[in-house]
Amino acid sequence: MEEYRLELRNVSKSFGEVQALQNINLQLGRNEIVGLLGDNGAGKSTLIKIITGYHQPTSGEIFFNGVKVENLTVPKARELGVETVYQERALAELQTLWRNIFLGRELCDRFGFLDIQRMRDETYRLMTQTMGFTSQAVNPDSRVGKYSGGEKQGVAIVRALFFDAEIIILDEPTMGLSLKETAKLVSFVENIKKAGKSAIFIDHNILHVYNVADRVVVIDRGRVAGEFLTQHIGLDELMDKMVRVAETGSLD
Amino acid sequence: MKSQSESVTPTTTPHYKTTFSFRRFARANSAQLGILGVFLTLWLVFIVSAPNTFLSSRIYSAFMSSIPFFAIMAIPLTIVVIAAEIDLSFPSIMAMGMVAFDFTYNQTAFIQNATIQVFLAIVAALVAGALIGWLNGFIIVKFGIPSLVVTIGTQFLWRGAVLVLTQGANFSLEYIKSTIFYPMLVGKIGGYFPMQMVWLIIITVLGWVLLNRHRFGAHIYLIGDNIKSAELMGINTGRTRIQAFMLIGLVAAFAGVIASFYVAYFWPSVGDGYLLSTLASVFLGGTSVFGGTGTILGTFLGAFIIGAIEAATVAIGLTGFWTQLIYGFIIVLSVIMHTYLRKRGD
Numbered sequence: 001m002e003e004y005r006l007e008l009r010n011v012s013k014s015f016g017e018v019q020a021l022q023n024i025n026l027q028l029g030r031n032e033i034v035g036l037l038g039d040n041g042a043g044k045s046t047l048i049k050i051i052t053g054y055h056q057p058t059s060g061e062i063f064f065n066g067v068k069v070e071n072l073t074v075p076k077a078r079e080l081g082v083e084t085v086y087q088e089r090a091l092a093e094l095q096t097l098w099r100n101i102f103l104g105r106e107l108c109d110r111f112g113f114l115d116i117q118r119m120r121d122e123t124y125r126l127m128t129q130t131m132g133f134t135s136q137a138v139n140p141d142s143r144v145g146k147y148s149g150g151e152k153q154g155v156a157i158v159r160a161l162f163f164d165a166e167i168i169i170l171d172e173p174t175m176g177l178s179l180k181e182t183a184k185l186v187s188f189v190e191n192i193k194k195a196g197k198s199a200i201f202i203d204h205n206i207l208h209v210y211n212v213a214d215r216v217v218v219i220d221r222g223r224v225a226g227e228f229l230t231q232h233i234g235l236d237e238l239m240d241k242m243v244r245v246a247e248t249g250s251l252d
Numbered sequence: 253m254k255s256q257s258e259s260v261t262p263t264t265t266p267h268y269k270t271t272f273s274f275r276r277f278a279r280a281n282s283a284q285l286g287i288l289g290v291f292l293t294l295w296l297v298f299i300v301s302a303p304n305t306f307l308s309s310r311i312y313s314a315f316m317s318s319i320p321f322f323a324i325m326a327i328p329l330t331i332v333v334i335a336a337e338i339d340l341s342f343p344s345i346m347a348m349g350m351v352a353f354d355f356t357y358n359q360t361a362f363i364q365n366a367t368i369q370v371f372l373a374i375v376a377a378l379v380a381g382a383l384i385g386w387l388n389g390f391i392i393v394k395f396g397i398p399s400l401v402v403t404i405g406t407q408f409l410w411r412g413a414v415l416v417l418t419q420g421a422n423f424s425l426e427y428i429k430s431t432i433f434y435p436m437l438v439g440k441i442g443g444y445f446p447m448q449m450v451w452l453i454i455i456t457v458l459g460w461v462l463l464n465r466h467r468f469g470a471h472i473y474l475i476g477d478n479i480k481s482a483e484l485m486g487i488n489t490g491r492t493r494i495q496a497f498m499l500i501g502l503v504a505a506f507a508g509v510i511a512s513f514y515v516a517y518f519w520p521s522v523g524d525g526y527l528l529s530t531l532a533s534v535f536l537g538g539t540s541v542f543g544g545t546g547t548i549l550g551t552f553l554g555a556f557i558i559g560a561i562e563a564a565t566v567a568i569g570l571t572g573f574w575t576q577l578i579y580g581f582i583i584v585l586s587v588i589m590h591t592y593l594r595k596r597g598d
Binding site: 052053074077086091092093114120 | 267268280465466467468470473474477478480481482483484485486487544545
């Protein structure tokens, strides 16, 4: 049997009275890019926050590489190779670039003392070589708050990359980006696949998702409304289905 | 961005070096340079207006004896404020630590060795301070109540506990003078340099290292800046904040010990009157009340400005009635300056 990189079985999540997710079954294969589509409030963000360990599911099971994981926390998920580029970017805007790149997993010795020079060096390398930022304003000691939207997104992406992620989750990564930056981002997602990694890609823009994803999962009102291999469905047909789901709650 | 593999395989890292530029330095350290400017300007004003006082070494010896009592608490308070929290209960913790001190001293009378008894009593005071700090942090984190409200409550709670436990009595601590701890904590080196100043310097350096060179400090800055991001990226924000409250509890208890040792007397009101000068030192030093920014050096200088104003007011020839007015004036102006520098900065 094929072993999935990540599998959710019957995952539900409720916040008090509100049922955010209902019996979600989701698989992410090796070297597969899954697009997650759904209207605002459909439960996409809750779903990815369960995968990243930020929320704990009310019921259901989570498997990484076929092994069941109990009490998933953010540090545990990161150890398992999950890196996330959050919609809200999760940056600390008053802090310098290097602090943001290493947010939550600072390089330190066993007594907890920081290796600042190495973090600045790594930050510099990532920014110039990987992201191709040459602007004077973007250096390890500048504050993230004054960066443009694209630069901030670059920081969030570089952070996900540095730590050798197996599963990269992109939550609305194109929000607030210029056309050129968006094109860069789409090619980045394609590179994830070439590098043999898996990704979950969430976006409002069906076109972006359709172009990069192998499979599209449609979420509606906390349930999986349907899933399609992108090679088996046309873009127009997918769009029609999305509109219908939003209006009627059913794909057909 | 080029390729995925390139970004994750460790290649030889080019060393990131910056050429020194005064402008960049000034921008990066605008808050600290601002407070340093205020500090030097005021000093100059004091020297010009009261040269007899401010050119003699006696006034500096006096500053170094009295300022450390609240300045050492301003250091951990800076860390708490950077994490976007506040603690108003530390004056009561000072007194509660001394109650633990007294209790332990009396309960260990069978040892019949004042040095060992006083040592155990100091340890008990520090443990009590850390525990009270832990309780503050625990209530704030677990119940999600703003620290301002919680520590207003615990400020009364622990002061009340002190009054109940001591029945409001004050008593002499003469016995400490025979122990090594008296010269160690509040003695004078060469008859001039007060030991409490040495402790202030030690705590300042430790505070700086913790805040700027340790993971704990990195997390403090991130929590104060954006606690949601910190949580999303896996920082244990609850534990880190509780640790910050434990730190100020510990240091407040220590401040209670040295303030009481200095006069060799226990007053149940010990710590009263330190609340505002400690808070003012932190904010004068450029630490943002919104969290995320602040420096230890700024607080250190802020404490000396606060401490010097009172002496200076009198030395310049104004009556003591002016002190508060000048306090308020300098604090308000400095806070405006810091806000302006931050907006303009970087």
